[in-house]
Amino acid sequence: MKLLWIVSAALALAAPPLAAAPDAFQASYAVSAKGLEMGVMNASLRYDGETYTYQKITKANGLAAVLSGDTLTERSTGKKHAAQLLPEHYVYHHKNKRKDKKDEFRFTTATQVDGSFDSNTYQLNVPTGTLDMAALELTLMDALATNQALNYRVLSKGKLQDYRLRKLGKETIEVPAGNYECEKLEVMHDNNERQTTLWLAPKLDYAIVQVRHQEDGDVIETRLKQYQ
Template identity: 30%
Template sequence: MRRVLLAIGLGLALSPWHAGLAGEQAATGELPPFAAQYRVHMGAFTVGEGWFRFERPEADRYRFEVATRPRGIIRMAYRDETKEVSEGTINGDQFRPERYHYQRSGRRNEQETLLFDWAAGKARDKAGDWEVDLSDGVKDRVVTTMALMQDLARGRTGDRTYRVADDGDIDEYQFRLTGEETVETPVGTYETIRYVRVREGSSRETRVWSAPELHYLPVRVEHVESDGTTFRMTLDRLEGMEPM
């Protein structure tokens, strides 16, 4: 379930033939604070809930939180809840993380903190297990969600690659646009763009549907495991964001 939620941060990209859908809705690309709740299904069963919360404590600062909680039948085997928080600055149109924290509680208790020292050009985990060199544009894996939404809202088009500091390395995420689709959710019906994350050498697949009307917030995410198990996450509630 956590993988499904993280998939939202795996990429959004427009190509030139999406100009009609995005149109003037790109506006300034300024993302408003919001809180979004998602419901996660495996087949016909509700198996979890997820939350996104984006805040602007100061004009040049952000806080973005992703949380998950199991529900229903899956809770019998998987009782862990997770929370991930990215905090940092907004420099022009770039999200620049300063601190990322991951916490897992339940049957397994884990936590990890990453620190981004831009003056020194280093990112490291607080435990001191690893350190990597930083360059402009590197993100943590959570705030990538917001960076992608902002890129689309500003009309940045074409296939894209994002660099993410994670587990002692700088990973690259590649994304491909696959079409447009109308998606129904409990919040409303939206015209969306659909993309897939490109994973070379892997049979796992993640698909995301993002709504230009909601500043390109993902309204549906599907993740297919190697064994064919499919999880679907659908927007269930939204606060603080008005349609464009």
Template identity: 25%
Template sequence: MSIFKSAFMISSFCAIALSAQADESPLTPHTAEYQVNYGSIELGKARYQLPAPQDNLYQYRFDSDVSLLMLWDKRTVISTFSEEGGQLVPMRYIHNRSGTGSDYQEQSAYVLDQKLVHSRYKDERAKFPYTQDLFDPLMVQLQFRLDIMKGSDKLHYKMLKSGEIDEYDFKVVSKERMVLPSGTYETVKIEVVRDNDKRQTFFWMSPKLGYLPVRLTHFEKGSKQLDIQLLNYHYSEPIMAQTDKQTTEQPKVAADTPPQMPPKS
């Protein structure tokens, strides 16, 4: 089941960079669907949904359904948060997992006036102090994208997941054109910083799409294990960027030009 756990952890953080003007904000209502592969084997799909906020209350959702032979894994993750001056403030996080092996649920509630977070992972309950640099593992990817748009060079994030607080660092590798079956994208390539080279995780983000991730690959001991690629996206408001043949107003076309939460060391 480690394949599916890795697939979730990676795809749930596949969402710096060099400052460039994006045509969309990460908080613009949108959906994005991805193909999840293990090597050359198709495992299934993952989907993100960010509806329009209500009274500055956002709800970001992730769904995945992957399988390999007789093994299967299905997850739904929902993050509720607000936004204050470009800073996202977590409120509630729910993660439901079912499939081969044990089903479980993870929940966290952020009690800001008490500067406390109540956490439940499987049957374990815990409390953690709340600080402004602490995020849940889903909404943190939106904060990540917002920080990039602001030109932030501090790519360090703390996340509460699986009943523990983990810290992640990232670095910009290069700018790169990414050619996928869904289209061609001008991207910024990011690497997860680790203490050794046994694991490597890279992802590519499109500035024109509000730094939406278009691809993520994960290597174990030099061998590609996971490859997650953008299949399609849709913003509720048309993206201004145009191509020679078409615009991205069509929800099933995902391209800059016609024909994208990592395991811890």
């Protein structure tokens, strides 16, 4: 079973502007597959002085928890400088009864990274403005609010990736938390075998309300249950 918070995407060659810091929030999401709720994800952004922590924990529930024991933890920490966020440390840990995958790295400078993926260590030189996958979500919130281009560079699994998204227009959707008018986006994948669509609500400062990811015939949905 896949319990993934999939805000994956594609980032382009120009370094993006630093994200303006969103307000602190807490949110919970239902994760479903084949129309059945398989897990719950809790997300939170908090500030402690001049630092931020954005964390998401996804856990299987019900029968899925018994069968898989699936847990996914993703966390981005860094500095809040004036109104901007500067990522410093990232952890992605996906664990169940069959596997234990971990991706972790630290920005030692604005353009240098030390990390490890699947127990293999690496050092990389990266462009200024490179993001981790969690910080990408916070940057996307600011980009939509200020009408910026949706092109980024992201470090994931020891590789620098280009991420691109495109707007599909506005759509009002119903999720467990209620009805929201959303900006609908599509991740520009390199092949047609994967499709990722996101809905972000201006009413919630462009927080993610729903994600739908389709791959290998499977559809995984993440839908907002509560936001504060």
